Amino acid sequence: MDFIRNIDCLRQIAREVRKDILTMLNKAGSGHTGGSLSAVELLTALFFAKLRHDPQKPCWKDRDRFILSKGHAAPVLYAILARCGYFEREELLHLRELGSRLQGHPDSKFTPGVEVPTGSLGQGLSMANGIALAARLDGLSTRVYVLLGDGEVQEGQVWEAAMTAGHYKLDNVCAILDNNGLQIDGWVKDVKNVEPLAPKWEAFGWAVLEIDGHNFGEILSALDKAEEIKGKPTIIIAHTVKGKGVSFFENKAKYHGVAPTNEELERALKELENA
Amino acid sequence: MKKASLREAYGRTLVELGRENKDIVVLDADLSGSTKTQMFAKEFPERFFNIGIAEQDMIGTAAGLAVAGKIPFASTFAIFATGRAWEQIRQSVAYAKLNVKIVASHGGITVGDDGGSHQAVEDVGLMRILPNMTVIVPADAIEMAQVIRTVAAYNGPVYVRSARIDFPVIYEGTDYKFQIGKGNILREGNDITIMAMGLMVHFALEAASLLSLQGIESRVVNMSTIKPIDRQLILNSARKTGMILTVEEHLVTGGLGSAVCEVVAEEYPVPVKRIGIKDRFGISGKPDKLLSYFHLTPQDIVAEAKQLLNSKPRLLRAVG
Known part of the structure; x- marks a missing residue:
């Protein structure tokens, strides 16, 4: 796909993606609103301005790969994939329905553009490492991007995988941490504190970049910079707001796994239109 | 050996x-x-x-x-x-x-x-x-x-x-070709079928020799694929010998014995006896001592086979 580096264009796409997320969640009647909205800019930048991929040829061998390790944010991935052209946007309205290709959590068996199934947290980085090791063996220039949640890094396997990527110096792996501060039971710092994050990843042999995860300028420059860092994997710790873009969803743990009602959808779409 | x-x-x-x-x-x-x-x-x-x-x-x-x-x-x-x-x-x-x-x-x-x-x-x-x-x-x-x-x-x-x-070693000098999903009949007999996996396959063959000395002829099957299980061979054995003994170095639940029971119970009920480890974990010891301790020797298989043969009429009445 041709890259879009114009920030106004990316903002426009992000706004449309947010509307799609809210609309499909409302139609489905269930799903994960907050953690989808917090990752909109991150995925928009990645898919429209960085990832070498081709919706017409989803299995192109040398493509870059994206793994949504925080699989519950499936709606944002589906909205982006549809907008990229992997499937029709109309299909988004069948999210979570029996017979739909859009499963509640990403499933590579059904959905074009989904590389691996996720949903059980903590497993995406290991798979990213495997793809990165294979690319290295095959001499491919593939880069592997993986989106982690901040609550997700409470899973031990994340740190096993972090150690592996550090040990094998997988500079073709770029993790992005959607650091929205909330998990189902409340603030991450209250449930079980994961901070300090940057020194942890550094200690595991990673380069760490910290950005505002809703600022396209910062996201693009971090993604560019990560590509230039050699000899170690990079993690971009993106500070985000759960529920971002809809004032009454922002920073509310309650909206982790709740879909907008009809009334909430109407208010939210109005708010996005006027933003 | x-x-x-x-x-x-x-x-x-x-x-x-x-x-x-x-x-x-x-x-x-x-x-x-x-x-x-x-x-x-x-x-x-x-x-x-x-x-x-x-x-x-x-x-x-x-x-x-x-x-x-x-x-x-x-x-x-x-x-x-x-x-x-x-x-x-x-x-x-x-x-x-x-x-x-x-x-x-x-x-x-x-x-x-x-x-x-x-x-x-x-x-x-x-x-x-x-x-x-x-x-x-x-x-x-x-x-x-x-x-x-x-x-x-x-x-x-x-x-x-x-x-x-x-x-x-069982297969040296044979033209055996492993196929996924296919059990292998290692010995033919009409009285009882012994289905085993892993180490227990050889023990089953030893048991069959001992049983033969007592006039009991066993079909011995190496059921090396546990999933997908060879349904045809299980049903064929059930029809032929009317009873099946399963032997595994594994819990009797969840493994070979369970797989065989599932097929037999649904499609052609015959008496099945499962030899294996019974709802407990292992312990330290030398392997041969442990095999005896857990009743996983050829002699144990012989004893269970005879018991199953002796109880056949009663069991058949129960399932019939």
Whole structure:
């Protein structure tokens, strides 16, 4: 796909993606609103301005790969994939329905553009490492991007995988941490504190970049910079707001796994239109 | 009696496969000396990945390698592979239907001295319950080599269980060809069918010889594929001999005995007796002592077979 580096264009796409997320969640009647909205800019930048991929040829061998390790944010991935052209946007309205290709959590068996199934947290980085090791063996220039949640890094396997990527110096792996501060039971710092994050990843042999995860300028420059860092994997710790873009969803743990009602959808779409 | 190591057979076959196909890659979790993946690591260091003592990450990494078109073989002890990393196998391998081969050594109680923590008595059950998974327990080193070649050519998730100790050789000098999903009749008889997996296959053959001396003729089946189970052979045996004895170095729940019962109960009920470990974990001891302790010797099989034969009329009345 041709890259879009114009920030106004990316903002426009992000706004449309947010509307799609809210609309499909409302139609489905269930799903994960907050953690989808917090990752909109991150995925928009990645898919429209960085990832070498081709919706017409989803299995192109040398493509870059994206793994949504925080699989519950499936709606944002589906909205982006549809907008990229992997499937029709109309299909988004069948999210979570029996017979739909859009499963509640990403499933590579059904959905074009989904590389691996996720949903059980903590497993995406290991798979990213495997793809990165294979690319290295095959001499491919593939880069592997993986989106982690901040609550997700409470899973031990994340740190096993972090150690592996550090040990094998997988500079073709770029993790992005959607650091929205909330998990189902409340603030991450209250449930079980994961901070300090940057020194942890550094200690595991990673380069760490910290950005505002809703600022396209910062996201693009971090993604560019990560590509230039050699000899170690990079993690971009993106500070985000759960529920971002809809004032009454922002920073509310309650909206982790709740879909907008009809009334909430109407208010939210109005708010996005006027933003 | 000639014995040979299934682990050595695995290591040697991996090296051969590695020479034939550059997409074969191998992972281990700090047990490459025991699992014999070290043999592959020596010849193909760039295609061997030691993930350290991190079985969950090893399975996930193997899944990623499979996504990218490699044929990963991931090895460690059976309990760590199937227990520690069970949910990773479920999500990243079986659910994803990826081409990952999990080949575990140290199945069963013959692990010996290390004790129950290291003796996998539930691994076959843990893997058999997973959709998309194929489960294989070879009976000797020759079959092990064939199994490894076969699963390398098969596209999909597979679990293969081997053992720490050497097994008596069964298939030397035969033209046996392992096929996924096919049991192998090693001895014919009309009185009773003994179906076994792994080390117990040879014990079943020994038991059949002893029974023959007493005028009891047994059909002995090596049921090396536990999933998909050979339904036709089970039903054929049920019809032919009217009763089935299953023998496994595994819990009697979840493994071979359960698989056979499921087929028989639904399609052609005949008496089945399951020999195996009964709802308990292993303990430390020498392998031969443990086999006696857990009643997994040829003599135990003989005793159970005779008991089953004696109870046949009563059991048949019960199911009839």
